[in-house]
Amino acid sequence: MKKKYLFGPIILALVLFTGVVFIPESWLAKLIPADRLEESAISMEPNMFQGTYLQSEMLKSSTYVPIYGSSELSRWDPFHPSNYFETNDAAFTPYLIGKGGMTSIIHDLNFATHAKQLKNKQMVIIVSPQWFVKNGTDEQHFSPNYSSLQAYQLPFNKEVDEQVKRKLMQRLQQYDAVKNDTILSQLYNAYLNDKKVMFHALSVPAKAYISILKKKDMYFTILMDKPTNRYQSDEVKDKTWEELRAQAATYGEERTQHSRFYIDDRVYKHRNDYIKSMEGKNKRHSYAESLEYDDFQLMLDILKESDAKPLFVIIPVNGAYYDYTGFPKKGRQDYYSRIKKQISDSDFTYADYSDHEYDPYFMRDTIHIGWKGWVYLNEDLQKFLE
Template identity: 25%
Template sequence: MKKIFSILIPIVFAIIFTIGIDKSLDNKIDMLCKTKDISLVGKVYGDAVKDKSAVIKDLLSAKGDLFLIGSSELGIDVEQNPINLFPIKGCGYDVSCFGRPYTQDLQQATYLGATNLQSNQKVAFISSIQWFEDKNAIGPSHFAVNFSDIQFYKFLKNPKISDENKQYYAGRISKLLTKAKKNPAEAFYAKLYYNPTPTKKVLKLIFEPYYKTKQYLLNIKDKALIYKKLKSLPDGAPKTGYTIDWKAEKSKAQDEINKTVSTNEFHISDKWYNKNLKKELDNLKLQSKDEDPVNSKEMDDYKFFLSVCKELDIKPYVILMPVNGWFYDYTGLTKDKRYQFYDKVKELAEGYNLEVLDLREHEYEKGFLIDPKHLGKTGWLKVSENIFNYFNKKQ
C-alpha cells in the first residue's frame, strides 16, 4: 500500500499543479487583455507562435478584429498594407493577419476551424494562383513547416465541422505529415481518425488517454506562449484610427510608383529585377507552360476551405489576387489559363454566396504588384479600400 501511495501522491500533486497553472494563465491573460492592445500581436507578420496558436485567435476574435488570411503577400511592408493602414476611423475594428509562405487553403481552413470564433467574425481571404501551380498542391515539407499540433486537435474536435470535412482533413494531414516525416504522433492520430475501421477504432481507444493528456498540455503551452507575448506589450488602449482620404492616398501611391525606375520588359523596378530576376531569366522561359491551376489538387483544398467556412457560418470576403501578366506570359502560364483559374475560384466562392474582389484586370498595370506575384502600393491600397467599404456595408 505504501508503494502505491508513493506512486500516486506525486501524480496527484502533478495534476493539481498543472490545473493550477492552467487556471492561473487564464486569469493572467484575461487581465492583460484589459490593459494591452492585443491587436499589436495580431499585426506581426510571420510570427510562428501567433500563427500556430488557437488561443490568440479566440482573443482577437472576441476583440472584434478582422482576420486577414493569406500567405507571403502579407509580408510586403508598405504603408498601404491593411496590417499597417488599419484601424481606420469609422470602421470600428482592427486587422490581424494570419499566414506566411506555404500557408495555403488547407492551413487557412485550420486557422478558422481550430478556434472558437465569434458568430460575426470578419474574414478577408487572399487567394493566390501560385498555390495552384503545382498539380499536387502544397508539398509535405512545406506544409509541415507551418503545421500546428494544437490547431490540428482542436479542428477535429470542433462540433460545427462535419464528419465529411474532418475525414478529408485527417486524410490530407496523414499523408502530408507521413511523407514529411514530421509530427509522428499527429500523423498516427490522423491515420487512425481517417476512414475508421474496427482495428483503427480499437487502437484509437487504447491511445486515447495519451492523446487527451497531450492536448491538455498543448493547450497550456499555447496559453503560456501567448501570455509571454501579451505581457511584453506596452500598456495602453487600442488606437482609434484616423480618417483616410482614399483619393489622396491613391494619388500619393501613384506618384511614388511613377518615380520608380523601370526599363525591363516586366515593368517592375529595375532594382528588384536586377537583384532577383535578371540572372534567372533563361531558366524561367516557358517553365510554366504545362501547369494547369484549375486541375490542381489545391482546388480540392480550396473547396474544402469554402465548405468549412459555411459550416462555421463565416462568410469570408474573397480577394482574388492577380499576377504580373508580362512575367507570367513569359513563363508560359498563359492569360487564357489564368483567366480560367480566376473564373473557377470566383464561381466556387459565389456558389457559397460569397463576394469576390476580382483583381485580374490589374495584371498589366505597372506598380500594382511589387514583383511578379505580390501586391505593391496601389495593389494593397485597392485591397484596403475594398475591405473597408465591404465590411462597413455589412455593419
C-alpha cells in the first residue's frame, strides 16, 4: 500500500507535466486575454523581454511603435512618451522594451530572434553613454536580462547573416550564463566549429528545451498580472512643443529645489553620500574605447539586413555632474562622434541630444533622460513617424 501512495503523486505529476508541455501552442493562444498586448505595452515585465510571443504580436501590428532602451524607460512623469501620446490620442502606442542593465548585446539577441518581422518596422532605440564602459556589459547586468529562449533559437535562425550570427554567438560565449549552460555552450561550439554530427545530436535536446521555454512564455502571457498605468496625467494635452518645454522646465525646477546638478530631489537625497564621494573620481575615464561598440555594430548589422526603420536617440550625460566627477570632456565628445559615425555609416537616422549636456531639466538625474528631454524625444518621434 505504501508503494501506491509513493508512486501515485509522482505519476500524477508526470501526467500533469506532460499535459503542460505538449498542449498545442494554438490552444494556449486562445486563452490569452484580448487586451493582454495592450496591457504589455507599459508592463516593463522581464518575462516579456525574454519571451517572444508578445513581441511577435506587437511587431505584427501597425498600432505599436517599439521603444528599445534600458532603465530610462521606467522613469515616469507627465512627459514620458507613454503618457504623452496616450493623453494626446495619438494614432500609435509606444511599446516599451527595456530595463536597467539592458544594453546592445541583449537587444542584439532580441532583434536577431525577430529579424523576419522587422522589415519596414519603425522603432526607436535609446542609446545611453553608460553602456560604453571599457569592457562592455558585465555578468551582473547580462545574466538577469538575457533570454535563454532567444539564445537557444539563435543557431537555428536562418534570417540573420551567417557572419553576424557567428559573431553574436562568439560574444555570448564570453558570459557565464551561456558557458555554464552545458547544452547551449556545446551547441554553440559544435556550430562554430562546423561539427555537424555533434550539432545535429545536440539539436534534439535543444529543440525540446526550446519547446518548453516557448510554452513557459505562453503561460506567462496568460497568467501575467494586469498592470496599472505607471503615470497618467492630462496636463500635457493639446500643448505646443514650446509650451511643453517651458512646462517641463517648471516641472523639473520644482523637483530640484534641494539638490545640485539639476538632479531630482528624491534621487539626490537617496544618493547624497555617493554623489559627495564621487568628486574628482573619474578623471581617467572615457567612453571612447569599449567592447560595446562591437556589440552596437552587431545591432546595426542585424537591423540593416532586416530592412528595419530605426530612429536612434543619442542621450547626453549630465554635464555639470560629470564635470564634478572629473570625467574628461574629450572622453564624452569622442563617444558622441564615434556613435554618430557608426549610425550614419549604416544609413540610419538619429536624434542627437549631445549638445544638451548642460541644459537644465533635460536630464532628471546623473544619467537618465527626463522632463524636458522627453519633450524633445516626443517631438522627434512624432516627426520621424510622419
